[in-house]
Amino acid sequence: MTADVVPRLAAAVRAAAHPDAAPCPCGADATSTLAHRPDTTVLRHAETVAKAHAPGTDPTALTVRLAIAARLPEVFLPPLAPAPAAFVGSRPVTLWPYGAPVDPDAPDAAPWEAAAILLALLHREPPAPATPPMRGPAKAAQAMDRLRAALAGADAHPAAPPVLRAWSGLPPWARAEAPMPGTRTIVHGDLHLGQLVRHPAPDGPWRLIDIDDLGVGAPGWDLARPASWYACGLLPPDEWTRFLTAYRAAGGPAVPEGGDPWPALDVPARALTVQTAARYLAKAIAADRALDEVERCLIDACARMAPE
Template identity: 85%
Template sequence: MTADVIPQLTAKVRAAAHPDAAPCHCGATITLAHRPDTTVLRHAETVAKAHAPGTDPTALALRLATAAHLPDVFLPPLTPTPATVLGTRPVTLWPYGRPVDPDAPDAAPWEAAATLLARLHRTPPAPGTPPMRGPAKAAHAMGRLRAALATSAKHPAAPPVLRAWSALPAWARGEAPMPGTRTLCHGDLHLGQLVRHPAPGGSWRLIDVDDLGVGVPAWDLARPASWYACGLLPPDDWTRFLTAYRAAGGPAVPADGDPWPALDVPARALTVQTAARYLAKALAADRPLDEVEQSLIDACTRMAPE
């Protein structure tokens, strides 16, 4: 289905962008992402996303409904339920929002990201909201790494990643329920999940509902916390993010004092998840680790020494 999905999805997004079947003079359809688990296309001001094969359509519909009811947090979907299905892949439709500029790190909207998260975390979840998929996503990354190791020569970076993973509590590995919480979480927060609302002067909104659900809110702070702890996020940016989250009343960490007792396990889990992803990609490409990738491996070594 991966090889066939782009032409089918192209037809879907073009039809959604031009429902009156008028002649199109708005340029080509652009591929924004194309991976085995996600394909995203843009045509004019409409975006179509083919979700991972086997995505639970009921859970996805609940996640879409949550986004639709939180227009001050999420970019709202164009339809309240999956628009169609390509094989086993549900398709959703969205307005196009301008993403964060990766070439302007000083302008990264850390305060906006933190404020949106705090707003989300303070929202009571609707009945039936599925679990946040963060731990399951981390487990999937480890599964991909183990599969890559099964077909490759031994790699010196693998043991520290595997040890750090084993040292995590079962809930953070997706092997047990998350500890008692009913907080609404994004599940995969990073700057790539923010876009400008397309309205004139539109402010930042979250996108990507695939991992949205109830869970441990500190998971949503864990990626920037991990990058800060690994020396990959400047301290000033981390301070901006954490300060804005606290100022907006976010419940994931105490209002003041040391945030790390709440952040420690999720930050370690995201460090291992990211290290596993990078190492699997390096093995597949038969290339050495770069500096950023090695810093995450080094962090795994510190987390679980021999």
């Protein structure tokens, strides 16, 4: 299945970009790969983007998530169709307009305020009864499963014990073993700067993308990755302050209007720290390479969270 995803998805995106043109006026070279991983393949042709979602994706839940994105165009890049437009094997395909991503080579221009405002708007939306659960904790559990699988086929790794201890120290809800507590809202579920694009490209307003983990959950989860990186020393304090201040100013409900935000963010931030550390460590083990500086910072944070 993996081998034929790209050509079959390329045919689908070309047909969507030029539904009345045969053959395609742009030529095959106009199709580019934006992402290609075992769980996601994203191709662009002209101004149309097609995404093949992960194997096993529930089409019904995905359709609900598409409907949320469609009714919140001030928050999300709106889909081009209200339901999966095709299937590549068992993988549903969704269609989107192209948006210009964050420039990784311009960190000073990172849209932290825009991300915070979009999250606040999203978190203030009442969830519909059919909205599926946010998948953040489930993704954290998947990262731990991948780490355990990597460890099963390798010699003992000195960085693994602090990650495993930190995971065990999280409450069950953060490990996807119990319902999420407290106030629950619509949550993106996997917020990072790679989930923002400008539409129309190249300088339209910022919008969120990637609805795979969207659902009802604890809104603090969406603030957890920047909170984690700030706590680990990987995000400068001024950028964290910009993000948090903008979120509060926009009425975001995940943290109090003033005072210490950490009681609300501590568990999600720790969970994202462990998830990211587990993912990086599994990749390092698979590649049989040493950890880099960022990866060591995350492992050290896990050790501080759960000392021996």
